[in-house]
Amino acid sequence: MAAAKSGFKFNLAIGIYVLCAAIVVGFAGSNFYVLSTAGDVANKVQHEAEANLVAKEVQLELQDLADDQSDISYWDESVYAFYRDDIDMDFVEEEIVDGSWDEMDLEHVIVVDEEGRPEVTVYRDQLMDPNDGLANIVANFDLIQRARTKYFANRKVRGKGFVTIGDPVWSKTSIYAADYRIVEGQLGMAVAQAIVPDILEVLPDGNPKVLFTFRPLNKFAFAQVRDQLGLSRFAIVEQSEASPELDQMVIGGLGNDKIVAVWQATKPSTNIWDQTIPFLAGLLGLIAVGLGFIGYRYSKIVTRIQISEERNRFMAEHDALTGLPNRLQFDNQLDDIIAKGELDRCAIICTDLDKFKAVNDTYGHQAGDAVIKTVANRIADIVGDKGMAARVGGDEFIILLRNGLDEDSVMMLCDSIIESVCEEVVFDNGSAAVGASIGVAWWPDDALTAKTVIRSADQALYRAKELGRGQTVRAAAPNDHPDRRNTIDRRKFV
Structure with a gap:
């Protein structure tokens, strides 16, 4: 779960940078598109202007010849x-x-x-x-x-x-x-x-x-016309001999023997790009730096906000001291099991530490907190993937078992919890030993609702304490003949 959350945070930060990069790319793309379109339009207008000049010039050459000839005709x-x-x-x-x-x-x-x-x-x-x-x-x-x-x-x-x-x-x-x-x-x-x-x-x-x-x-005539038009590589040739890289316009000929005027087209787009690219590159650089800084700052803020939200969500469903799920998360999971029918059966284990108050009175609350954290880790390790262990307050813990729900398995797990809890706990100023009493109830065997099955397990816990602590009591056992197990010598906790 933690890995998934950290990965999500990383992706969110990357997403902010990607968005900033997309803005830069979009700005660059739009400008390049505008420049490209403007260049194409300028090239087209220039081509039309040059074509008109060529058409007028070649016609003028014909008129000049006709004028010379008219001296006779x-x-x-x-x-x-x-x-x-x-x-x-x-x-x-x-x-x-x-x-x-x-x-x-x-x-x-x-x-x-x-x-x-x-x-x-x-x-x-x-x-x-x-x-x-x-x-x-x-x-x-x-x-x-x-x-x-x-x-x-x-x-x-x-x-x-x-x-x-x-x-x-x-x-x-x-x-x-x-x-x-x-x-x-x-x-x-x-x-x-x-x-x-x-x-x-x-x-x-x-x-x-x-x-x-x-x-x-002749070449002299070509040179004169080229100078008059101001066009590079201007010539009049047969169409079959025209270079495909030059602009051309049909000006005469018969049938397939077309005569064309060719010239090296002037491309204003080249000048447009040459003049605007340095400015555009500098502007894009400034925008990229600015958006990069904004993205960096914003990603930090968003990451801190998300970390805070995740911490708040975690704290809302977990115990601040032990990190175990709290009563809210426990109730939600049990409600889901019962309401959604995720499982046909589950077990509820309520446990309470024995002689814990003596630790606080003797060593102080810091020692008490150390004992609670140690016991919490021991209980969580024993439960493992069979279910969920939660701290519901003070020295009280509640366990939701999903697997291994037969009576023998559950009672053996309770014995393991009591034995583990009873092991000595070492802290900075000394050490202490506490015990545990446990009450067990099964849903839906002992009760049909979440509240009643928890109440049944809790009542079994109280019976365990009344019977001398350090033992497990099953909810279904009658009060006068309790079904219980003594896992240790309870005289130590009397």
Whole structure:
């Protein structure tokens, strides 16, 4: 019982520390959760902002190419040179062949006729056979068709022909179509735009002629865009070649041949963690120390309170001098046996010390207390696990036997008690010898209730004293012929 109680006290103290630790862990966890969530939100917002920047920049690059190309496609001179029975090849040489590569980095320049066939094909600064551009026109015909559609959506009648209104590149009604494409193995930007007049000329009805141009991307262009965006490792690549560790966004391509912009994402969460972790760690340390101190003090208080409560509970059911159960505990156990039917039978033994008053008178109350404690230990040792021995006051003891309840066994146990009690007791100022008288009753043989069976045993004790002490009397024996045992020479106690 004592081990269980001490273990309970230990667990209670540990529980207080565990609670304090749980508070620290909970505080840390909640803060880490908030920081993690805030970091994720910041990363998402940053990614969206960077994606918007990339989308605008890559679109601006296409617009810049379209704007360069419009120097030719949005010009009365071009309309005059190409919308005639014979193309003005001098114009082609002067305005396209001589300047498109050196000045605008246009690797491919192709004029597409109303039927979708190449009329003029220029590769860098060389005029090629028109049919050399056929493969490129076929591969990128979707851009040509989109440019035609935009032209028809924007054209207006003027005189005997048609014109477009507004800037072909920068107005809301732009007429160009552009995308990032792979042309002859090179990654770059492709633009298709109808050749339209800028001031005086008009176009005939029907499909317009379209100028198709292609500018390859290069490291210099990547470096410029990267510097403008402020993004690390920015590049435009085929999706199949994109590193999975980089953020990416599809910006062009046909079918499965997607072109993506990639970059090293900026993660604000890293800065958030770097700036808050030292502060959070210090705060957690202070909280842990504070809660540890509070927990230590509180656990001490709780432990003292519990020890006091356990002591009070123990004292409420035990004799203060001997540590044996007291009358309250004895009555409770006997009531449980009778009320709950825990046992079919039990024995009650009442014992009283003989000549104990002489010890107090001769040696004092301290010696008397020493005798009581010694006798109590002897009685408890003899009873052992057969039952419970209790002190009910002064030199009176009462025993509840649960085992060995046959008459011979009980009477032998009583004899052992009397013999043990009669042994000399040594204390600081001398020694003394006392005796014991015993009365025995059985429940339910001698009485049916707790009070009556105790009364029966007590009356048997008084008969034992009347008959000369130092003996055991059974409750059921008639007064004139008592059933008793003399275990020692009772003349010593007369």
